[in-house]
Amino acid sequence: MGFEKFGRRSFTAVTKTSRFVDLLAEGKVEGTVCKDCGEKYFPPRADCARCFSKNLDWFEMPKKGRLETFTTAYYAPLGFENDPPYSMGVVDFGSGLKLFARMAKDIKPEEWKVGMEVTVRPIKYEDGQLSFEITKV
Amino acid sequence: MKKEVAIIGVGQSAFVRGYEGSIRELAFEAFREAMQDAGITQKEVDASIFCSAPEYDKQRSPAGVLAEYLGLIPQPTLYVETVCSSSSSGVRVAYSMIKAGLHDIVVVLGFQKMSELTSAESQERMGRGADIQWEAPFGTMMPAYYALYAQAYMAKHGVTHEDLMNVRIKASTYGVINDRAVYRKPVRPEDFRAGDPEAKMAAPVAWPLRVGDCCANADGSSCIILASAEKAKALSKKPIWILGIGAASEAVNMASRPDFTKGLSVTYHAAEMAYRMAGITPKDVKVAEVHDCFTIAEIMAYEGLGFAPTGEGKQLIREKATYKEGRIPVNVDGGLLSKGHPIGATGGSQIRTIVLQLRGEAGAMQVPGEPDIGLVHNIGGVGLYGNITILGRD
Ligand SMILES: [Zn+2]
Numbered sequence: 001m002g003f004e005k006f007g008r009r010s011f012t013a014v015t016k017t018s019r020f021v022d023l024l025a026e027g028k029v030e031g032t033v034c035k036d037c038g039e040k041y042f043p044p045r046a047d048c049a050r051c052f053s054k055n056l057d058w059f060e061m062p063k064k065g066r067l068e069t070f071t072t073a074y075y076a077p078l079g080f081e082n083d084p085p086y087s088m089g090v091v092d093f094g095s096g097l098k099l100f101a102r103m104a105k106d107i108k109p110e111e112w113k114v115g116m117e118v119t120v121r122p123i124k125y126e127d128g129q130l131s132f133e134i135t136k137v
Numbered sequence: 138m139k140k141e142v143a144i145i146g147v148g149q150s151a152f153v154r155g156y157e158g159s160i161r162e163l164a165f166e167a168f169r170e171a172m173q174d175a176g177i178t179q180k181e182v183d184a185s186i187f188c189s190a191p192e193y194d195k196q197r198s199p200a201g202v203l204a205e206y207l208g209l210i211p212q213p214t215l216y217v218e219t220v221c222s223s224s225s226s227g228v229r230v231a232y233s234m235i236k237a238g239l240h241d242i243v244v245v246l247g248f249q250k251m252s253e254l255t256s257a258e259s260q261e262r263m264g265r266g267a268d269i270q271w272e273a274p275f276g277t278m279m280p281a282y283y284a285l286y287a288q289a290y291m292a293k294h295g296v297t298h299e300d301l302m303n304v305r306i307k308a309s310t311y312g313v314i315n316d317r318a319v320y321r322k323p324v325r326p327e328d329f330r331a332g333d334p335e336a337k338m339a340a341p342v343a344w345p346l347r348v349g350d351c352c353a354n355a356d357g358s359s360c361i362i363l364a365s366a367e368k369a370k371a372l373s374k375k376p377i378w379i380l381g382i383g384a385a386s387e388a389v390n391m392a393s394r395p396d397f398t399k400g401l402s403v404t405y406h407a408a409e410m411a412y413r414m415a416g417i418t419p420k421d422v423k424v425a426e427v428h429d430c431f432t433i434a435e436i437m438a439y440e441g442l443g444f445a446p447t448g449e450g451k452q453l454i455r456e457k458a459t460y461k462e463g464r465i466p467v468n469v470d471g472g473l474l475s476k477g478h479p480i481g482a483t484g485g486s487q488i489r490t491i492v493l494q495l496r497g498e499a500g501a502m503q504v505p506g507e508p509d510i511g512l513v514h515n516i517g518g519v520g521l522y523g524n525i526t527i528l529g530r531d
Contacts, residue, residue, distance in 0.1 A: 007274020015270060042392055043271040069397045071284035072344045073276065077261035080276035088275055090285060090391050100391040102275045109344065114292045131274070 007131050008102075009079050016046035023058065024122040024130040031097070032056040042099055061099065064137060065091040067118045068098065072109040085109065089134050091118055104135035111136075142235045143369035143376035144528070145242075146175025146362035147489035152319040152477035155252045156356035160194050161206035163358045164248045167482070168207050171244070171360035177372065179208040182362075183240035186231055187216050188223035188247040189481030192262050193254060203246065218481075220266045221430065222517035223247060224359055225484030225524035229382055231363045241365045247486075248358040249479035259354060266518050268389045280351055280431065282391070282519040284343040287433040289397035291345060294448040298345065301432040302329045303454045305338065305349045305474055308429065310460070312475025314501040317486075319355040319477035350432040355477030359485025361492075377492045380510070381415030381527035383407035387520050401434075401516060403523025404441025411512075411525040412443075419443030422527075423508030424494045425465060426487035428516040429472040435459075438514055439467070442525075466504045469494075484515040488526060495530045 002018040004010045023030045031042035036053040042061060047054055070089030087103040089112070099120060103112065117137045124130055148170030150156075156163050164187075172178070185207070187200040196202060204214040219226040224247030231243035251259055260278040267277060290296060309324035328338040329349055338349025369376040385406035388394060395402065412418060419442060427442065429435035439450035444465050453459050459467035470476050470490040473483060491511035493499040513526040 003270075008276055010274050011265065011269040043268075043390060069285045069289035071281050071288055071346075072341070073278070073281045074341045074343065075260075075278075075280070076257070076276050077264050077278045078255075078257040079261060081257065083276055086276065088277065088281060088285075090394075090397070098392040098394075100272060100275075114289055 005128065005130050008083065008125065008129060017044040019058065020044050021130050024132060027122055029061045029120050029122055029132045030058040031061055033059045040097060042097055061120060062093040062097065063119055064117055065093040065099070065119070067112065067114060067116050067134070068092040069114060070103060070112050087112060091120060091134055102131070102133050104133050107136060140378040141366050142232050142379045143364050143366065143373065144361055144379065144488070144492050145364045145369050145373040145376055146171040146177070146360070147492045148172070148174060148360040149317055149482070149486050149489050150358045151317045152355040152357040152479055154319060154355060156250055160196060160199065160248055160250050161203055163250055163356060164203050164246055165206060167358035167360035167485070168244070168246060171362050175362045175372065177242070177362070182209055182212060182242050182244050184212050184234060185209045185214045185244040185246065186227040187214065188218065188227040188245065189249050190220045190223060190266065191218060193480070194250050207246070209244065219517040219522040219524070221428070221478070221480050222484050222515040222522050222524045223481040224361070225488070225513065225515040225526060226384070226522070228361055228363065228484070228488065228526060229384055229524065232379055232382055235363055235365050241368045243363050245361045245363065245485060246358065247482040247484060249481040250356045251354045251479060252356050256354070267521070271390055278343070279519065280346050281343040283431040283433060284346045285391060286397050286400070286437065287345050287431070290400065290433065290437060293398040294451065296436060296451045300436065300451045300454055301350050302326065304429065304432040304435045307454065307460060308468060308472045308474035311469050311502055312471030315471045315476055318471040318475050320353045320471070320475040324349065346431055346433065352430045352473035352478040353475065355479045357477060357479035357482040357486065359482040359489060361485050361488050375496045376531065377495050378529050379526060380417070380529045381411035381413070383410030383414065383525040385410070385523045389518070389521055399447060400437030400441045401520030401523065403516065403520050404438055404514065407523040407525040408442050411527050415527040417510060417527065421510050422465065422512045423506065423510055424469070424491060424504045425467045425512040425514065426470070426472070426490050427467055427514040429468055429474050430478060430516070432474065434516070435468065435472070442512065442514060461502070461504055469502050469504060484513070484524065487513045487515055488528070491528050495528060
């Protein structure tokens with residue numbers, strides 16, 4: 001249990017990576033790293049696909065990355081009707097680490113630019129759901 | 138080129154909004170046409186494969202129910218799913234069964250009744266066709282995912298909204314003359330005029346994609362009948378051969394995608410596989426169907442399929458090279474944009490279009506010059522699955 005608290009609305013309650021949500025509550029956005037071969041994963045995984053190890057540890061994601069691409073949704077799927085417009089994007093931290101998330105609501109869609117420097121921070125919604133979002137450095 | 142498995146019958150229902158019947162009745166429409174086209178009876182069919190994306194209708198395990206309604210029991214039947222490319226995957230499985238010598242004639246039936254859901258429900262289902270653990274919690278949907286590709290790709294390669302609009306206008310040119318299409322109206326540049334409340338195509342859905350950049354949901358069915366070489370020669374006057382078949386997969390999460398400026402990796406991988414198997418190059422393709430679920434997807438597909446170098450796909454639409462009279466006609470049946478995209482039926486419908494083109498039976502949509510080789514590009518999800526089928530005539 002625990003993972004039902006992730007995102008605007010979670011579709012998964014049970015996962016071996018549910019500590020991710022506890023870390024968000026502590027103010028950290030973390031991925032997992034394989035203790036045996038060093039492979040890093042985001043989104044986090046409980047199993048290393050490279051060496052088959054199940055010995056994974058948590059590591060904090062880098063603070064700065066580049067906005068690789070983004071979109072602004074003016075229409076939403078069922079269950080998210082009250083949210084539009086909202087932007088979502090991909091951050092590239094280099095060395096193969098990327099992250100997909102919503103983008104800070106207090107920044108206007110036209111202020112986002114492909115290639116700009118961005119950072120990531122945990123957020124708590126008014127209903128108690130925990131997530132992370134992309135924002136300006 | 139090996140000629141081991143042929144298509145001997147094709148069928149498709151009209152693609153419509155709000156089909157007045159159940160899924161079994163919808164499936165029967167394409168089946169009837171394909172069986173009459175092949176000139177065979179159910180006794181001659183050795184197996185059936187049913188294809189759709191789950192959760193649009195309430196029927197679980199549809200293969201058994203539909204096989205019975207079509208009169209295909211007690212022959213073996215099964216269900217194949219790769220969302221929007223389900224029926225191309227079904228054809229891949231049927232090809233393998235025939236090549237393996239397990240069966241001689243296999244029916245592949247794709248269907249989808251999307252109208253049982255509202256548009257918002259449908260987007261929620263599609264969002265859950267991607268990563269439900271790490272992405273759907275943000276409120277993802279198909280237009281937003283393709284918009285991520287559009288944003289990066291357009292910025293890098295100088296593709297404009299006018300280019301996207303011209304893809305939509307081309308699709309509508311053929312939707313108008315395709316009596317099976319769901320969207321039969323022409324689209325004009327003024328329909329995209331920003332800020333004009335009358336311009337229905339201009340409203341943003343997931344920027345940079347607008348209403349006019351998105352394909353039309355529809356109810357529909359398609360049916361492809363495959364046969365071994367021996368049966369095809371005995372039964373068919375105009376067998377269309379499967380010359381090459383390629384398929385690929387990609388990471389589901391956007392965080393694991395290598396490059397948003399290069400289009401879908403599955404297109405490149407599946408195309409390489411299909412071209413190699415067929416022993417042809419992109420220049421040999423005379424007519425193509427590509428997966429234009431969004432306008433941007435068609436331009437990216439031009440490049441992934443080798444019709445244009447990376448970054449130069451826009452030139453094909455600017456020069457009208459993909460119109461019926463052009464160098465490489467693409468989606469001259471209206472494509473997903475105008476013909477419609479009843480998810481599980483789409484691949485079979487694309488294959489049917491190419492079969493009719495190669496037989497010279499495409500009517501008003503017929504490409505001139507008696508095309509001998511055609512290609513079908515069918516994508517599942519946001520480039521999660523890619524299926525490419527290369528067809529040729531005798
Ligand atoms: Zn490892």
